[in-house]
Amino acid sequence: MKAKKSENNFRSDCPISSALDLFGDKWSLLIIRDMVYFGERTFKDFTNAAERISTARLSDRLCKLENLGLITKSNHPTNKKIYLYNLTAKGMDLFPVIAEYIRWSNKYLNDHIAKEAKEYAKMLENDRPAALNHFMKR
Amino acid sequence: MKAKKSENNFRSDCPISSALDLFGDKWSLLIIRDMVYFGERTFKDFTNAAERISTARLSDRLCKLENLGLITKSNHPTNKKIYLYNLTAKGMDLFPVIAEYIRWSNKYLNDHIAKEAKEYAKMLENDRPAALNHFMKR
DNA sequence: TAATTTTACTTTCGATTCGGAAGCAAATAT
DNA sequence: ATATTTGCTTCCGAATCGAAAGTAAAATTA
Numbered sequence: 001m002k003a004k005k006s007e008n009n010f011r012s013d014c015p016i017s018s019a020l021d022l023f024g025d026k027w028s029l030l031i032i033r034d035m036v037y038f039g040e041r042t043f044k045d046f047t048n049a050a051e052r053i054s055t056a057r058l059s060d061r062l063c064k065l066e067n068l069g070l071i072t073k074s075n076h077p078t079n080k081k082i083y084l085y086n087l088t089a090k091g092m093d094l095f096p097v098i099a100e101y102i103r104w105s106n107k108y109l110n111d112h113i114a115k116e117a118k119e120y121a122k123m124l125e126n127d128r129p130a131a132l133n134h135f136m137k138r
Numbered sequence: 139m140k141a142k143k144s145e146n147n148f149r150s151d152c153p154i155s156s157a158l159d160l161f162g163d164k165w166s167l168l169i170i171r172d173m174v175y176f177g178e179r180t181f182k183d184f185t186n187a188a189e190r191i192s193t194a195r196l197s198d199r200l201c202k203l204e205n206l207g208l209i210t211k212s213n214h215p216t217n218k219k220i221y222l223y224n225l226t227a228k229g230m231d232l233f234p235v236i237a238e239y240i241r242w243s244n245k246y247l248n249d250h251i252a253k254e255a256k257e258y259a260k261m262l263e264n265d266r267p268a269a270l271n272h273f274m275k276r
Numbered sequence: 277t278a279a280t281t282t283t284a285c286t287t288t289c290g291a292t293t294c295g296g297a298a299g300c301a302a303a304t305a306t
Numbered sequence: 307a308t309a310t311t312t313g314c315t316t317c318c319g320a321a322t323c324g325a326a327a328g329t330a331a332a333a334t335t336a
Contacts, residue, residue: 002222007223010250011188011189011190012187012188012189013167013188013250013251013252013255014188014189014252014255015239015240015242015243015244015247015251015252015255015259016167016168016171016236016240016243016249017164017189018165018243018250018251019239019242019243019247020167020168020239020248021164021327023320024162024164024167025161025162025293026155026158026159026294028250029154029158029162030152030154030155030158033152033154041186042311042312042313043312043313044279044311044312049150049273050149050151050152050155051149051152052148052149052295052299053295054294054296054318055296055313055314055315056295056296056314056315057293057294057295058313058314059313059314061311064185069270069294070256073210075212079303079304079305079312080304081302081304081311081312081313082311082312082313083237083312083313087196091241092247094242095244096238096241096242097235097238097239099238100152100234100235100237100238101153101154101157101235102153102154103230104153104231104234105153105154105157105237106193106233108228109153109156109157109287112151113151113152113153113156114151114152114153114195117151117152117153117282118287122246128196138221138253138311163322166325171286180284181283182282182283182284190324191324192323192324192325192326193284193286193325193326194285194287194323194324194326195287195322195323195324196284196285196287197284211295217282217332217333218285218331218333219282219284219331219332219333220282220283220284220332220333220334221284223282237285259306263282267319275280
């Protein structure tokens with residue numbers, strides 16, 4: 001119902017502003033993040049993330065991301081009430097963006113971020129292709 | 139006056155959400171982008187960008203970015219009414235994030251984005267370190 | 277020197293988007 | 307048969323938004 005159509009009102013032909021037009025909000029990349037780390041997710045799974053997204057916002061973002069072709073929504077094999085969300089290749093291909101946020105935050109927000117993130121940032125520094133493959137190869 | 143204090147209310151200790159908490163809006167990275175491409179900029183310069191940021195929003199973002207230590211604000215050598223904005227190393231270090239947005243948009247929004255961006259995306263594919271240095275080395 | 281223009285904001289205002297809480301119907305579990 | 311779970315919607319007040327107009331000080335022009 002609240003399925004937002006992905007309106008083609010880009011601010012310009014700049015690739016950066018266009019990407020931000022599509023998923024430049026505070027939640028979209030976090031939803032992608034969860035799926036990169038954990039793979040297949042349910043609505044409930046997403047609500048359990050540390051950032052505590054509201055169900056209204058989550059419902060809206062999942063619709064948008066599906067409309068953009070970044071994720072897919074499918075039925076649970078046995079439970080008809082549960083839906084399974086998966087990343088598409090297009091969605092997974094946003095991980096390098098995420099990885100650069102991790103690198104930057106590790107460098108400038110180091111005393112604030114989680115230990116595991118620091119370790120992954122170190123992997124990125126030492127061997128970026130391998131570190132990216134760690135999550136993107138599937 | 140409208141200098142927003144950078145409040146330490148991060149949603150979590152995740153490096154991605156924390157970065158988005160700081161500059162995960164639709165304008166901050168575009169301001170950084172302009173400075174990466176053109177170097178030193180004035181208030182007026184920013185308002186001339188294709189995305190047409192409003193002066194209220196621009197004023198607010200420049201304050202925030204300065205408070206975050208991503209940019210500096212200094213006086214014009216002869217004109218006291220004009221201020222000069224420059225990237226700090228911390229701000230310039232966001233360019234790899236921007237570069238990944240360019241790469242992604244070139245791949246999935248190709249028929250929409252500017253020609254020059256496509257060429258830069260090709261440089262990134264062929265030799266990423268060199269392409270990054272093209273703008274970051276200064 | 278007086279009048280005009282430029283520059284960097286601020287203010288105002290209506291619209292949009294936000295988070296939080298409650299509500300809901302259908303499916304599942306008990 | 308009843309209770310619970312799940313995905314999602316609705317409501318509401320608060321925050322944020324873009325657009326436009328206004329401002330004060332400095333610089334330029336006349």
